[in-house]
Amino acid sequence: MHLHKRAALVAPLLLISMGSPARAQNQVTNNAFNPAISLILDGHYASYSLDPASYRLAGFQLDADAGLPSEGLSLDETELAMSANVDDKFYGFLTAALEQTDGDTSIDLEEAYFETLALPKGLKIKAGQFLSEIGYLNPIHAHAWDFNDAPLAYVAMLNTAYKDPGVQLSWVVPSTLFIQLGGEVLRGDSFPAANGAVSDGTGASTLFVHLGGDVGETSSWRGGVSYLATDASDRTTDFDASSISFTGTSDLTIADFVWKWARGGNARDRYYVIQAEYLHRTENGELTVSAPPANEVGPYAGTQDGFYVQGVYQFRPRWRVGLRYDSLDANNDLGVTAPTPLVAVHRPSRISVMSDFSNSEFSRLRLQINRDDSRPETDDQVVVQYLMSLGAHGAHRF
Amino acid sequence: MKTILIFTTALLATMAAPARAALEVFACEGEWAALAVELGGDLVNAVSATTAQQDPHYIQARPSLIAKVRTADLVVCTGADLEVGWLPLLLRQAGNATVQPGQTGYMNASDYVDLLDKPTSVDRSLGDVHPYGNPHIQADPRNIGKVATALAERLAKLDPPNAATYQGRYANFSARWQAALDRWTAAIAPLQGRQVVTHHKGWVYLESWAGLVEVGNLEPKPGLPASAAHLAELLDQLKTKQVAVIIRSVYEDGKASEWLAGRTSIPYVVLPHTVGSVPGADDLVGMFDVMVKTLLEARQ
Numbered sequence: 034m035h036l037h038k039r040a041a042l043v044a045p046l047l048l049i050s051m052g053s054p055a056r057a058q059n060q061v062t063n064n065a066f067n068p069a070i071s072l073i074l075d076g077h078y079a080s081y082s083l084d085p086a087s088y089r090l091a092g093f094q095l096d097a098d099a100g101l102p103s104e105g106l107s108l109d110e111t112e113l114a115m116s117a118n119v120d121d122k123f124y125g126f127l128t129a130a131l132e133q134t135d136g137d138t139s140i141d142l143e144e145a146y147f148e149t150l151a152l153p154k155g156l157k158i159k160a161g162q163f164l165s166e167i168g169y170l171n172p173i174h175a176h177a178w179d180f181n182d183a184p185l186a187y188v189a190m191l192n193t194a195y196k197d198p199g200v201q202l203s204w205v206v207p208s209t210l211f212i213q214l215g216g217e218v219l220r221g222d223s224f225p226a227a228n229g230a231v232s233d234g235t236g237a238s239t240l241f242v243h244l245g246g247d248v249g250e251t252s253s254w255r256g257g258v259s260y261l262a263t264d265a266s267d268r269t270t271d272f273d274a275s276s277i278s279f280t281g282t283s284d285l286t287i288a289d290f291v292w293k294w295a296r297g298g299n300a301r302d303r304y305y306v307i308q309a310e311y312l313h314r315t316e317n318g319e320l321t322v323s324a325p326p327a328n329e330v331g332p333y334a335g336t337q338d339g340f341y342v343q344g345v346y347q348f349r350p351r352w353r354v355g356l357r358y359d360s361l362d363a364n365n366d367l368g369v370t371a372p373t374p375l376v377a378v379h380r381p382s383r384i385s386v387m388s389d390f391s392n393s394e395f396s397r398l399r400l401q402i403n404r405d406d407s408r409p410e411t412d413d414q415v416v417v418q419y420l421m422s423l424g425a426h427g428a429h430r431f
Numbered sequence: 432m433k434t435i436l437i438f439t440t441a442l443l444a445t446m447a448a449p450a451r452a453a454l455e456v457f458a459c460e461g462e463w464a465a466l467a468v469e470l471g472g473d474l475v476n477a478v479s480a481t482t483a484q485q486d487p488h489y490i491q492a493r494p495s496l497i498a499k500v501r502t503a504d505l506v507v508c509t510g511a512d513l514e515v516g517w518l519p520l521l522l523r524q525a526g527n528a529t530v531q532p533g534q535t536g537y538m539n540a541s542d543y544v545d546l547l548d549k550p551t552s553v554d555r556s557l558g559d560v561h562p563y564g565n566p567h568i569q570a571d572p573r574n575i576g577k578v579a580t581a582l583a584e585r586l587a588k589l590d591p592p593n594a595a596t597y598q599g600r601y602a603n604f605s606a607r608w609q610a611a612l613d614r615w616t617a618a619i620a621p622l623q624g625r626q627v628v629t630h631h632k633g634w635v636y637l638e639s640w641a642g643l644v645e646v647g648n649l650e651p652k653p654g655l656p657a658s659a660a661h662l663a664e665l666l667d668q669l670k671t672k673q674v675a676v677i678i679r680s681v682y683e684d685g686k687a688s689e690w691l692a693g694r695t696s697i698p699y700v701v702l703p704h705t706v707g708s709v710p711g712a713d714d715l716v717g718m719f720d721v722m723v724k725t726l727l728e729a730r731q
Contacts, residue, residue, distance in 0.1 A: 121533055124523060151528040155501050205501045205526050211494030245494020250482050253493045293493075297484030299682050300491065350656040350684070393654060394516075395555055423555075429516040431493040 068117035068125075069425035073176045075109035076419055077102060083412040090185065090407055092337065092363025092377030094270055094279060096192035096224035102182065102416065108133050109418075110175060112143070116425075122151045128174070143174070144196065159201040164194055165217055166203065167239050167259035168310055169289035171195055173430065179306070179345045180387055181401045181416045185359040186312040186339025189381075190285055192224040195261065197237060211245040211255070225261075225283040225314075227268035237263040245431075250298045255431060256290040265318070270374075274324065277373050279333065281318010287311070293431070302350050309342040322371040331368025333375065338362045343385075351391050359383040381407040395422045454590050457499050457530070459508035459518060460487055461705040462569040463540060463578070465715050467507065469604045470583045474593050480521075483708035486682045487513055488559065488654065492520040500525035503536070504589055507582060510539025511546060513566035535588055541566060543581040544574040547635050558652025569705065571636035572612050572719050579604060611716050615723045616640075622726060626672055628665070628697070630657070630679035630688060633704060637722070646672050649679070649687040657687035666694055675730040680704040698729040 085101040102109065110130035119125045128143040146161025164172045170187060171194050183193040199219030206212035221229030221236020229236035239262070245255035262284050269278040288311045295304035313336075320333035343357035363377040383406060389399035396419075403414040456477040458464035464479040471477070480496050481487045487509070490496075500506060500521050508514050522531060530536040546564025553562045568574045583601035587594035623642035627634070630649040638645050647668060651661035669691075677688045677699035685701075692699040702722050703712035709725075712718040 118532075121531070148523065149526075150523070150531050152526065153528060155526040157526040203526070205497060205524070207502045209495075209498060211498040213497075243494070246498070247493070247495040250484065253495060255494045293491075297682070298482055299485045299489070301486045301489040301682070302684055393555070393559065426512070426515045428520040429489070429491040430520065431491045 066117070068115040071114045071422060071424035071427065073110075073112040073114075073174075074419070074421040074423070075111065075176055076107065077109060077181065078106050078417045079104055080415045081412055082414070083408065083410060087408065089374055090189045090361060090381045091379040091409075092335075092365060092375060092381075093189040093361070094268070094277060094373075094375060095189065097270055099188050099192050099224075101414070110141070110143075112174070112176060114425075118150070119147060122149060123147050124150055155205045155207060157201075157203050157205075159203070160199070162196060162198045163201065164196045165199075165219065165239055165261065166201065166215055166243075167195065167241050167261050167285075168287040168312075169255070169257070169291055169308065170310065171259075171287075176420050176422070177427075177430065179308075179343065179353075179355050180357055180385055181399060181418045182385075182403075184310070184339075184341035184343075184357070185361050185381055185383055185407065186310065186341060189339060189361055190225060190312050190314050190337065195223060195225070195237075197221060197223045197226070197229070199237070209246075211243070213243040214241075216240045221263055224268070225285065225316075226263035226265055227279075228266040229264075231266040232264040236266070237261065251296065252292065252294045253431070254290070254292045257288070259287045259289070261285040261287075265316075272374055273372075275371070276323045277375070278321040278323070279316065279318055280321075281316060281333070283314065283316045285312060285314045287313075291431075300347070302347075304347045306345045307343075308345075309340065311338070311340040313338050320367065320369055320373070320375070322369050322373055324371055329369045329371050333365065333367055333369075335363065335365040335375065337364070353387075353389050353391075355385075355387045355389075357383075357385040357387075359385070379409045383407060394427070396420070454586065455502050455504045457503035457506045459506075459514050460569070461707055462575070462715065462718070463507045463509070463582070465706040466575065466579055466582055467505075467586070469715065470579065470597060470600050471586055472596075472600060474590065474596060475586065481705075483703075483705050484682055486680075488516065490514070490517045492517045492524060496521055497524045500530065501527050503527060503530050505536050505538065505585065506530040507538045507540065507585075509541055509566050509568060511541040511563040511566035511568070512561045513541075535585065538582065538585050540574075540578040540581075541568055543577050544568050544571075547639060548632070558650070559654030565632060565635050567633040567704070568636050570634055570702075570722075571640040572608070572615060573640060574636060575715060576605065576608050576612065579608065607716070611719065615719055618723050618727065622675065622730060625675040625730065628669070628674055628677045628691070630677075630683045633680060634678055634702070637702075641726075643675075646674060649677075649691065656684070662687060662691060666691065669695055669697070676700055676726060678702050681708045700725050700729045702726070 079102050085104050088100045112130045114128040116126040125147045127145045130141045130143050132139050132141055144163050146159055146163040148159040166172050187193050197219035199217050201217040203215030217239040218235050219237040220234050221232050226237045241259035243257035247253045265283050266280050267278050290309050292307045316335040322329045339361040341359045345355040347353045360382040365375050385403045387401040389397050391397045399418040401416045405412040405414050453476040456467040456475050458479045460481050461479040464477040467475050467477040548565035550560050553560055583597050587597040619641045626644045626646045628647045632653050647665050649657040674697045679688045681701050688699040703709045703718045706718050711721045
């Protein structure tokens with residue numbers, strides 16, 4: 034209503050100032066300022082040799098929805114993104130994912146943030162809900178991953194990616210070597226944190242440093258170290274007929290490295306990418322196992338490691354192949370005797386191969402085969418996935 | 432919370448910006464870096480985000496480029512969505528307020544020329560079309576002259592104490608460019624009206640200047656690689672045509688043009704799409720010298 038009124042006032046003024054009658058068809062409308070909109074369609078067919086309901090990573094408390102993608106034909110997140118400059122000082126971004134589980138569609142707000150464009154000296158502030166800038170893969174949306182699924186270390190320790198409402202300050206050092214330093218304070222509601230309200234809504238904080246550069250014209254790299262400190266309060270997950278709840282601190286360190294090579298630096302025809310991350314986590318606090326009618330409470334100190342190494346090779350325009358190895362290791366001191374998933378009875382690992390075809394920059398079809406030793410028995414997994422990107426041109430993130 | 436505060440203080444304490452003598456120019460493509468050097472000489476330090484071997488559509492916002500944008504005084508790019516996949520990301524990640532769109536430190540070369548091939552409708556089924564028009568403006572030497580005028584003004588605005596030097600260098604460049612343009616225009620006149628096939632739709636500005644007629648592309652749709660089916664169809668269409676030459680850029684795979692040339696006995700050439708892309712194209716004048724000479728020698 035308010036906008037209408039304003040438009041009615043401004044319109045005649047604009048028309049007069051334009052002078053030329055030929056321009057009169059240029060209506061005063063507001064949709065010229067529509068944000069860039071893009072839509073990702075993502076779905077798959079998955080086949081597993083083991084029952085996906087028994088999925089578990091020994092030694093780790095997984096978040097409620099960490100698990101395998103649905104068996105059979107299924108939709109992944111359908112992601113709607115909008116972005117635009119707010120004005121000369123701010124940029125705004127929103128992604129919402131439509132998710133379908135058991136026939137019900139829900140909206141998951143992935144990211145909704147603004148960032149500054151005009152702070153002096155290379156400083157930038159980002160505020161809202163966003164994917165934390167820790168590690169290499171964490172800030173990258175699922176549709177831009179090189180494999181259908183996240184590395185086991187990300188599934189186990191970050192529920193595939195850590196995001197929360199918060200504020201981030203980052204700074205790019207004015208030097209020829211790329212050096213980015215930053216830190217975040219976040220609410221601490223999302224796994225591995227839980228119930229940030231107990232920590233006054235500042236239950237998580239991060240520090241990160243990313244370095245990068247080129248080697249000649251053909252290669253470029255990025256490496257970094259990140260740290261995520263979280264408070265978890267009553268972090269609960271179900272386990273068979275019981276449930277476990279953890280209250281304490283969870284501290285994660287990530288070292289990441291990516292190397293990309295393309296002949297002449299021209300990634301259009303052929304390129305190689307080698308990517309590796311190492312995650313190390315310590316958790317300290319109290320564990321409650323609720324197995325009705327009795328509850329058992331005891332101390333829990335966990336030391337957990339995980340890494341993945343992957344290589345992707347585009348061997349001809351539009352065609353890529355990839356290989357990934359994943360591994361997890363947990364060493365937990367438990368002061369409870371009841372069975373919990375935190376007992377590290379097995380060391381999870383996985384080998385994945387994938388091949389994908391991108392008809393254009395905007396479409397991708399992928400076949401992925403995993404030999405998944407996450408559980409003591411081997412699970413042979415086959416996933417066929419499609420990814421379609423409509424609307425505004427996606428960003429070529431490094 | 433406390434760690435963050437300590438960290439912030441440490442950040443602010445180390446933020447003394449180093450003093451720089453030359454104007455740092457970040458060009459998205461080699462031709463604009465070369466033009467900045469023509470107009471600024473020693474007063475500018477120009478780098479190009481893309482080498483002559485790289486397709487400017489397919490650049491990633493890699494760390495070294497973020498670092499370069501961070502310290503740039505001027506970002507000069509083609510615009511018209513050529514760099515849509517990576518430049519907006521670079522600008523946001525670098526956190527350099529003075530080179531954001533709308534600032535004096537940001538310039539789109541395509542704002543100063545008339546764009547061709549403006550689509551009446553845009554749909555991705557047509558390939559990677561650019562809604563504002565064809566962005567490969569640098570292949571028409573008249574466009575280089577227009578962008579030079581704008582760039583010289585911009586350099587003078589950013590570095591007022593040296594404004595007179597930029598104006599002087601511009602006058603000198605402009606005179607040399609006009610003389611060269613007259614020479615190229617006369618030399619290429621015999622090709623007026625001749626038919627060409629190009630790999631990508633990357634030469635429409637050259638065609639418009641030289642009066643060439645484009646009768647086909649090796650890419651079935653802009654941005655899609657040449658397919659066997661499309662090449663067979665193209666071969667069939669060319670039977671009734673008198674094509675003078677097949678044109679591609681150095682960063683495009685040569686197999687398709689070689690195949691077509693082999694089947695038709697039409698000569699194929701690699702034209703310099705930017706400075707440094709082929710031997711002899713060491714500067715802007717050299718780039719067009721080689722372009723004109725290559726076309727004249729190859730025609731059949």
